[in-house]
Structure formats: structure tokens, C-alpha cells
Amino acid sequence: MATPILDIAGYCLDYATPAGFTRALDDVALSIAKGEVLGLVGESGSGKTSLAWAIMRHLPKSAREAGAIRLTGQDLLKASEAEIEAIRGKRIGMVFQDPSTSLNPTLPLGEQLAEVLVRHRGLTRKQAWAEGEERLAHVGLKIPKQMMRRYPHEASGGEKQRVVIATAFACQPECIIFDEPTTALDVITARQILDLFKELQAETGVASLYISHDLALVSQIATTVAVIHRGRIVERGAVADVFARPQDAYTRKLLAAVPRPDHRLVEAAAPRSGEPLVEVEKVSVHYGRKPFLGRLLGRANTQFTGNREVSLAVMPGEILGIVGESGSGKSTLAKAMTGLNRFEGEIRFAGRRITGLGDMDRAYRRDVQIIFQHPDSSLNPRQRIREILSRPLELYGEPGARKDAAAIGELLEQVRLPASYADRYPHQLSGGEKQRVAIARAFASKPKLVICDEITSALDVSVQASVIELLVDLQKRFGTAYLFITHDLNLVRQIAHRVAVMYRGDLVDLVDVTALSGGTLHPYTRSLLEAVPAPATAAA
Amino acid sequence: MPSIHRRDFLAASAALSGLAMSGLQAFAQTPRRGGTLRVSVDQAVSKLNPLVTRVNPEYLVAELLYSGLTRLKVDMSAEPDLAESWTNSADLTEWTFVLRKGLTFHDGSPCTAADVVATFEAILDAKTASPARQNVGPIAKVAAKDDNTVVFSLSAPFADLPVTLAYTNAKIVPAAVIKGGLEKLDRQAIGTGPFKLVSFEPERQIVVARNEAYYDKARPFLDKVEVVVFPDVSAEASALIAGDTDLISTTPPTEFGRLQKASGIKALRVPSGQFCNVNFGCDQKPFNDIRVRQALALTVDRAAMVDFVTEGFGSPGNDTALNPAYRFYADLPAKQADIAKAKALLAEAGYPKGLEATLIASDRPGQRTQLAVALREMAKPAGFDIKVETMPHATYLDQVWKKGSFYVGFYNMQATADAIFSLLYTSNAAWNETRWNNAAFDKLVFEARATADEAKRRALYADAQKLMYAEVPSIIPAFFDLLAARREWVEGYQLHPRGAVFRLDHVSLGANAPKRG
């Protein structure tokens, strides 16, 4: 194996806190050779990003280090401020998670690329811009000249990320750190960025440290993989080995947690029996008032459409998945169905026609519940879990129904939380636990339909898995129907009976989950399917 | 206190006396002509029309631009102004004034008896709302005998007419203007005064330049006078010290100290009849009871009051409107504070547990509040619980002045005893603020006014003062000395005890005065 470009040995990192030092990285040993892509996998808080900062020598004053980080033999820990400045961007590049925040909003894209060339390659500004243009063309931007002059807000997420990548590669660095470069992007765009990465990687053979929480993704692009957990590297090796024969328990847990279409959690056969529980008929949602001044000046209506005549039906006990990228209108539909948006068209529920908020009476609201994406915003920080859970009981509970501590306890146990949590405040719970409370709140009224709006996308893989399992379990117990909204196609294929695909406010496909593998599909659906990285094979 | 030169006031000799005085006032070397005098005042000059001016800075400007028939000398006697001489009938009810020849207004038009008549008719016309109306004397009719002779017929015998005609608002304006509407004088000045108006910014400065057509060829000595408005007295003093200004028309005691210390500055001080008082509404409870008034008067430590209110630049008062600065002042025993006696009187009056009252003081000049707060403390032990309420001067004029029953007043010295009495204390007074309405007092004042004989008058006025001393229509705890200051290069300026008279046409600048404008 070639001499490593980047070599980390026995590296430890602690942060000073009022409570004393807390360990962020513990005896980390990694090395990346030329042409190698090391996938660093871990959940949030595992320390993967800390490692990136450590390598870039960008640590807060409170940091305390030990060990060595060598770039072709030079120990960066001993390098001077000036040396580091010379190395950054020149010998080590970095690609950041969210291009919309990592680019300066008030500088043209070109300037932000060119300045690196000026700084590290001593080009004149003119040369730098010329070269910058080539670079942009090289990362597949169609109109590099214009792109150079544009400001970040004038470019799409994908375009921006391409600029960032171009900047990282600009000085032919020996090593580049990719910090979740696709997480902030839509599935399809992510795919394209990924392909670009592969391309450039192969072409330049730069030693890459690819940080991600997404095992499936890493399994596709990395040569070697390292799994990090609580600041320790628990397992590392060739991708094939690690995914095929995970040694460490945590790795196994992680692998098991990855949603995989071929591993169904509910029986594929959707309940066809009887009347549909709810029918959405030509529901359209428009955002924004008609600005009268706009009309005054005869300007085009600035209203923006969230849903265009969406129609679908949910059978009792059925799990209907809705997928689509952000802004495709999936959440809009959910809001419409729960009376958070005005809408045109009608919703038929248990035989009753609902054409507006007014029609959503107590009975409807009891039967149709919603769970939101971010648990910490969906639980009132100033209410104890008890108050949070007792509300639905007070609202919907039949006269006889109990609202006492025992009832709350049961609700908590339903979602596998100790009854003692009733006295806690949300901020005393973990993300997963909060989401469970939200679920408990939704189920408190024994609803017929629960709308899950991206409820797992804020959670780590392993947590997500357990939450999903819980949902499936509850569905089996109560026969509740779900409207399961997500952007994760694999997840949907795992649990949904039918899948609805939305694109720019339109419902483009509504098919049985089986139909996704083969079958006539809308082109967008197909590209979506192609974009999704098939999870690493052969596990379990 | 320098004894003020007492002189025979008989009108017949007044003309002579005028000449004599100006002779006396001649300086060692004849005054230098030319130069610009920058004099500072402490309030805006918002009214230019001499018939309706109300505050000293306005009087100052009016005096520069206009002339009356007579004018007031530093000893409070009248000297000729537009009138060169006058005579009166034996019964003091008819007065004849002879104007100088060839008088002209600033616009070149001649100033004749007709203008005088028109002016006084305007003054006496209620619609004009001129303060002079009640202050120029009991004039029944004004008539022009010929172009330069005016005859005043009075409704009652009146000895002081030549002095009262020198009243600050009794300035002669063109008959034509009166006919055309007096508002013409709001922004321009058409007078016969020693100076002509150059520019007029009420809030900032008023500039006047020598009137070449002035009847006196010698005066004025100055080419120009800039009247600068300083709403902040300490800034005003600073400006004089810095040499930005040449003369402060009047300055409060709080600034006087450092002016005295400053080099190149002559601090001026003259005893005056100017006083601050506490007016009682003698027509309503509780102050309609003389014992209550006397009780409160007995709580006042007048020596301390002189300190508090005048910073020592004044003299204790005896609740009478006259002090030694007035010609007919009667020397009465100085009142002493006597809390026990005050308590007793108060109890007698039916307030054994004490008495609550709200004393209103306008916020300017500051002495009013000083007096109010000090009185509050002095009266406490005697059982008076006084709440002090201050208010902007405008609100005070609008809501309290002449209406209130317990408030602080502040008055310039008047030219004569009669003037101050019939301005404030007689039942037909122009500003009958106390509603004392004491018939005996009225009678005395009226008789004195109609009496030519000096001794008799003195006796009558003495009795009037004794009445005030005893019945306390208002508490007059202290009289002010007038304070001012000039640069040493300012010559011929005499601080006038009247407070509303300045005679800047007698002022000249020394050789070392800075060249201005």
C-alpha cells in the first residue's frame, strides 16, 4: 500500500467545559493513501466532524489535543499559523455540507473561487478569473462565464456545490475532506454531485476523506470505510469486508438500521377491503395573498402553488407513502388535510365531505392526527410531557375516559417510554424520545389516520429504525392507516403498501410498492429510483 | 443703598429738569460715535408692535425703535422725548403736550399730533389689547390742538401723567398704520426711535442701525445695536465673559458672582422695587380670612428669604409694594417670623389642625419656584401644608394669572407708587390679582393721585402702605436688586431700576471696543 498522504495516529481531542474536559476523539488512527477514498461513517455527535476540523486545524480555544496528524509526513499539530494558512486550500481542500451557507452571500461565485487561485497560485486576478471559468466548466457547469459573475442566491444548490467542489480542487490538493457534501441537496442533485465526485476523484486521484452518516452512500463511493462511534473508530477496513462481515456490534446495528427495499417490515399486500378511509379529491393549495399592488402594476400573480389538483385515497389500515423532493408539495398536502392550510377541492372522510377548515369538526380531528418532522419544535418547551399528552385526552376523550396519571403512563408505555417521563420537560429528552412522545400524543385519540410528515428525517439512522419499528408495531395493533411522507425512497419501499410520488405540486405517480421495481412509471419517478443509492448488499 | 436723588415732580419744571439731567449725565470726554453694540437678552423678542409688547427684551427693542411723548430717567422722573415740554391745569385734569418740530417716522412720513392722538386712541381701545390701556393714567380724551400740540383730558385729577405717559407701551406709531391695521407692525418697525430696524429673528437676534433722522443730532452714538437672544442665562454670562457680547441687560444672582470676578467686566447692581410675591385670592376661602394671610406672613423668615430668592442681592420686604427705591416709601418696622403667633392665628381662623393649599409658581423666572419651595418649608412648622406646583409660563398666564387664589407673582418696579398700586392692589387695578378690594386703600391711593402737594401725598401713601402691611393682600418677602454687567469698553450705560427701561441711545463704545459688523 502506497505511503499515506494523510496519516492520523493516536489522535485524541478533548474540549474544556465548565464541567471539565470532555473527550471528543479518542485515540483515532486513520490513514489515506493517494487515490484512496476513506468513508468515515458515524451518527451525529460521533465526532466525525470534529476530526475534520482537527485535520483542517480549525479548533476552538477550548480544544486540547494529543497524537499526530501528518500530511505527507509533516505533523500539522506542530505547524505554525502561517504554515497552516499556506496548507489550507492548497494542499488540503474541503467541501462543506451546505453550499448555501458555506458561500459568502455578498461575493460573486467567481470571486470566491478566484481568490483561492490568487492566494495559493500567485495568479493575477485576471488570470484567476480566466482559470476559474475553466474550472467551473470542468465541474460541469453549463454557463461558466455567467456563473462566475452570479451571486450565491442566483444559483441553485447543485450549482453552488459544484462551485465549492471546483474551489476545493482548484489548487490540485493532495487531500480533500468531504463533509456530508450531499446531505443538504435533493436526491437527484445529490446523485449528480456524487457522480461528479467520482469523476474528479478518479481523474485527480486525490486522497479523499468522505464523511457521511449514510452507510448506503458510503458503500458506493468509498474504497475503505471507518465507522466512528462516540469518538472512537470502532471498525475500519475495505468496504466489502466491513459491509459483508461487520465485526463490531455497533457496525452491525448500524447496518441493520439502514432501510432496504428488499427487507419489508409490513406484509406487501395492502388491505383492499371496503370503503376508502379518506379520499382527497382535486385538492389544490395556493400560498400567498394576491398582492393588490402587484395587480395594480399589472404584474404576474406572484402566488405560488403548493398543490395542484391532487387526488388520492387511503384505505383503512393502509400505509400510503408519499415521496418527493423538498418543495414538491408533500407537506402542503398534509397541512391541508389537517386544517393548517386553506385548500380548494374536497376531502371525503368516513362518508363526510370536507371542503374547508370549517368542516373539520372534533370527530374529524380526533380521527386524523399529524406528527411533525422536528420533535423539538412540535413539543412546547414550556409544557411537561404530562400536559402535552393530557390535552388530546381532554379534547377527545369520551366522558368516561380516564385522563389521570395512569392514562398518561399507558400512552408513554405504548411508545416504549418509562411512565416517569411524564414529569419531564421536552429538553430533558433525546430526539428519538421526543419523537416518541409526539407519536404518543398522536395516538392518544385512537385515530384512524395518522399523517407522518418526515418524522424520521431529523433522526439518526439507528434511532429512525426504532421509531419506524414502533410505528409499524402500532399500526399492527390498532390498524391505523398512515400517510407516510418522506424523501427517503428506500424507507418508503420498506413499509408502504402504495407509494405516491409528488413533483412540483403535482402527483405524478400513485402505484403499488411492488410496481416500483419494474412497471410503467413516470420519468421523474424513474430518475428518482435511479438516483437513490442501492444500500450495501449482502448484509444480514 | 444710595439715596435716590429726590426732586420736585411738579410738571411745570419737568421740561427744564429733563435738560438739566441730560446735562448732569454728560461724560468726562464726549462719547465716541460709531461701533456696534452687542447686547444680550434672556427671552425671545416675539412681539415687535410696541403697543402690545409684554416682556423686558421686547421693551428694550421697542425703546430702540420707537419714542413716547416722555421717557423715564434713572431717578424715575419724566424727561421730554417727542414732547419737548408740557403744562397742566391747576386741578391736574387737563394736560397739554407740545411736540418737537420736524419729527419723522422711519418711513420718512412726518410725526404729528394726529399720530399721537391716533396712538392713544388705539391704546385706549380694548381691541388693541395694549397693557398700556390701564397704565397710562385716567385719560378720558385725547385731542390735537394743532399739528404739534396734544391735549389730554383726564377723568380724574392725576399728578403723574408725564411719568405714566413714559410707560413702556405708550410709544407713538403712525396714524396711517393704525388705520391700515396694526399687524403691519408685527414684522417691521415704523417709529421715531433712535434706531431703525435692520433684521428681526425673534428667537435669535434683532439688529438695528442708527436713525439718521432722529430728532437729537447728538444721539445715538452707536451705529448699530445687535440684540442677541440667549435663552440660557449661564450661557449669556459666559458669552459676556468670552467677549462675544458687550452688555447683559439683566442677569440672575446665580450668575452675578462669576461676572463680578471676571476681568474686563463691570458688574452692575442697582436697588429696585422689583419684587416676587405670593398673591392671595382675598375673595375666597381660605385666604379671604385676614388671619390666615397674617399667619402665613408670620412664618416667613425674610432675611433667609432674601438669601434663598435673591442669593443676597436684594432686601427684605414688609408685604408692602414699595421699598426705598420708591419715592414715597414709608419706613415701617421690619416683620419678624413668629411661628407660635402664626399657629395661634391659624387656629383662631378655624384651622387648628393646619391648612392645606397648592401654591402655583410659573417656571420663569426661576426665583418664583425658589420662593414657593422656600415658603413651603418655612410655613410647615406653623401647620401649613403647601403643595408646590410649577407650570410653563404660558400655561400659567392662560390658567392661573389673575384667576388663581394662591400663586407666586413677579413684578418690575413701576415708575411711581401710584403705578404699582393701581396696577396691582386697588380694586380697579389693571391686574387686580388679589381681589383685596379694600375701599380705604382705594380712597388713599385715589386722593394721593389727585394731590400735588408732596407732603400730603407722602402721608397718604404711608397710610396705604400701613394698610398693606397689616392686611397682607399678598406676601412680599423680598425685593430684588437689579443685576446686569457690561464690558469695560461700554460707556454711558446706567442700569435702570425700573427694569423695563434701558436708554441704549446714551451708550457709546470706548476706544478698545472690538470692531463688529
Next chain:
Amino acid sequence: MIEILRRMLRSPQGALGLVIVGFILLVVTMGPWLAPYDPEKMAPLMRYKPPSAQFWLGTDQYGRDILSRLLHGARATVVMAVVATALGTLVGAVIGTISAFLGGRSDEAIMRTVDAIMSIPSLLLALLIVNLLGKSSLNALLAIALAFAPGMARVTRSVALAVRKQDYVNAAIARGESAAFIVGREMLPNVVAPIIVEMTIRVAFAVMLFATLSFLGLGAQPPASEWGLMVSEARRFMHLSSWMILWPSLAVALVAIGFNLLGDGVRDALNPRS
């Protein structure tokens, strides 16, 4: 709460603010007992005395002890300011929350009007109101309260809007809760904290504004020992004794600084970012 206090003590401003305000509160409560003399007792022979062992801060134009007057005046100055702020905050908070909850055109209308009122400088507004009601501490208090209300309405609204967007409010709506419940139980508790911060800082302004009104002769009336009034009275005697004007000025400044520091301290303590 204790946690917040601990956090505040950790930041220099917070700690200093607590100390100063604590001291001020002590003076406000104990002042009259701490005062060595009767603040209104006049002494003709003791006028314009510089600081001395007998009169620590000297005496004023009536020979009154300045220290005693300051100690007595603390109430007039500080309590008034606090009450005024509280009052203004209350009014503002109600308007703001309602506006935020109504949303849409009514929100627009309310806020535009609030903006309009805010385009009158608060001092000027206060001046006009006091003149309308007549000069007295109480009216000055009302004036300040009214002058503050629009600003607080703005702040409250922006906070309330942020809260309004939270999913727990959505959840409540989806649950079919009553408007009253949503505003009262779900929104208000989360709006309060930031308001408190804003309020503390505004107390500083209130102190200054109140003193300024008194300074202009429109607030407290003599012989009250309200600090702003003391300054404006002292101005006339500036050249007889500078101490008279120095002490009350510093006192006002101290209070303002105290509450500013405290306010920032609370803010930092409440927001984890810092």
C-alpha cells in the same frame, strides 16, 4: 431560574448588572432610612457646601443635604421608570400577540399603525402627552408607558410570529384547540422570556426618559428629589456649586448602566448561542 442566574453571574455584564441593580434596589427600599438628614430641611447658613464629613455629597441651594435627597429620590426615579416600563410592556405585549395571532391584513393594519406611531420620537410623544395630561410624576409615567407601548408591540409581535410558526402551535391548531387556549397556553409562555429581556433594557431608557421629562420641567415637581429634576434645578446654580449637578447626573447614569448591563446579561443567559 437558578440556572439562568448562574449563567448571568458567569458573564461580566450580567454579574456587574446584578450588583448595580441590586445596590439600586437596596437604595430604593432602604433609602429613606439610610438618609442622614431630612431631604427637605433647609439651612440658610449651609448653602452650596462642597462634600465634607458632615455632608458627604455637599448641600444645595437651600442648604439641603444632597446625599439624603438622592437617597429619597431613588424611589421617585427608579420605581416610576420600572412601573412605566411594565405598563407599556403589558399594553404592547397584548397588541403584539393579538396582531401576530390574527395575521394577514389585520396584522398588517395594526403593525403599520404601530410603525406610524413609532415615527413620532418617543420623547416628543411623551412631551405632548404630559402637556395634555398636565405635569406630574404620574402623568409622566403614563406618557412613558404610552410612548413605549408601540415598540413593545413590535418586539412582542416578532417573537410571537416566530412562536406562531412552531409546530406545537400547528399541532394545537390541528388538534382543534380554541384560539384562547393557543394564545394563552401555547404561545404566551414562550413569548414571555424574550419580552422580559427587552423590558429590562427598556427600564434603562425609561429612567433616562423620565429624568429627561423632569429635566424639562414636565415630570416630577419641586421640591421632589427626583434626580432629573435635581439636575435641572442644579443647572441654575452650576456656577455656585458644581457638585449639585454632578451627583444626580451620575446617579441617573448609574441606574441606566445597571439596567442595560442586567438586560444584556439576561439576554445572553437566555440564549445558548453565546
Next chain:
Amino acid sequence: MSPAYILKRILLIGYTLLVVSLIVFAITQILPADAAVMMLGENATPDALAALRLKMGLNDPIWMQYLHWLAGVLRGDFGLSMRTGQPVAPAMLEALGRSLLLALFSIGLMLVLAIPLGIIAAVRRGRAADLGVSFLSYVGVSLPEFVTATLMVLVLADWLQWLPATGYVPLTEDPLRGLRHLVLPVLTVSMILIAHVSRMVRSELVDVLQSDYIRAARLKGLSNRQVLFKHALRNALLPTITIVALDVGYLLGGVIVVEEIFALPGIGRQLIVAIQARDLPSIQAGALIMATTYAVANFLADVAYAWLDRRIQYD
């Protein structure tokens, strides 16, 4: 930034002024003062007063009076001053001019001092310089104008005799003396501004320095200077524009006191005089003019902001 946006903002100014005019008119109408008495003075006779009331339409219903007044205002005629009997508008505008002079000097001084101070504080965050600046700014924002003013007069004018205590000389009449008279007022006014703005600059800059794109810039190997001056500063200074505009509101309030203390015949002092003299037309005009100035300042600020910060898409 569309024309529609600008048009909308202009309409808003109109609305603002309408509301202000209503408030001001209402207040001034209830003020305890009889306009007629104010004009004729206390020696006026009842019949004279009655005549004037009729002439001034003081007997009409309030709303009529309001409309009359408003109509006049739209024609630029604010009526006659009750104190001087002269048209109000010219006097007030002239006064406004003087105030703006004061304001401009103050803002100028503020920009020169506040921004560097803020930058130093932010860059030296937590160090002595930072603490020093923030201490000063605390003192600055906590001293009421009348305190600052009086203390400065005491020291600079009376003890050291460097500057004239108060008063005003038009620059046109005597530039040097004019400037000398402006020094103290400008210092007083800019004091609070400097304190306030430097704090704003500091906190904005601190935020920006913590942002992702600044980190990105550092990790591109740019030097601290480049990061600060090229990347951080412009982002930090943008919001300051709005702050400054809002401070115009304070400024206008502040000048009231400052002009009163320094006897500077600006609009603030005119207002005080008017208020004390119950000169209703002057009060109305003054208040309305102040509000206008404030509204316009904010309008300009928003436009400038929208123009400078292309991210913001107004409609």
C-alpha cells in the same frame, strides 16, 4: 427591488403621516389652551376673542377643523404661529435645516468612530480592547443627553473655556464661530449614537465571524485580513444601515433636549418653545415634520439596504 416595492413604501409613508397628523391634531386640540387667548394675550376683551374664534373657525366641529388644517397642510400651509403671528411652516423648515446640520455632523462623527471601534471590539473579542469599548458604549448609551450636555458645558465651556457654552451662529454668517458653537451639541448627540452603533457593528461582526462562509474562507487559507475585510465586513455593515436609520428616530428625540440645552434654534427647540407657549400650529407642524423626516430616513435606508444586499427580494 421592484418599483412596486418602492411605490408600496411611499404609500406607507403617506399612511404614516396621516396617522401622525391625526394623533398630533387630536392631542393639540385637547391641550388646555384657548387658541384665541393665546394669540391676543391676556389683555384681550371677550368680543375681540369671540371675533378671532370665529375667524379661526374654532367653533367648528373638531373634524371640520381637522380637515381644514389637513387641507392647509397639503398646500404646505400649517397656519400662523400663535406666538409670533407668522406662518409656521417656513420657520419650522428653517429650524429643521439647523437640526439636520446637527444631525449630519453627528452621524458623520459617528461613522468615523463607531465602525472602527466596533470592528476592534469584535476582532479582539473578550480581550481588553473589547471590554474597554463595550464599557465605553455602556456608559454612552446610559448617559441621558441632558447629563452629557451639562457635564460637557461644565468642563469644556465653563472650566476650560474652550468652547462657547450655548447659542448658535449660522455657518453662512461666520463659519468658524458657527462650528465652535456646534461642537458641544454634536459631541452630545453623537455620544449615544457612537455607543449604540459600535455595539451593533460589534455584535453583527461577531455573528458573521461565526458563520459557515467565514469558516469556509479561513479553510481556503485566506489570511485574517482578507477574511475580515473582504468577507466579514460588508456582511456585518449591511444591517448597520438599518440601525442608523432607526437611530434617526432617536436622533430627532435627542435633538429636542440637546437643542434646548444648547439653545440651538433647531426644530427640537422650536417644539419645546411651541409646547411651552401652547403654540398649537407650531406643535402640529413640528411634530409632523419630525415624523416625516423619520419616515423618509427609514424609507431611504430600506431602499439602500435592498439595493446593497441583493439577496433580499422585496415585492
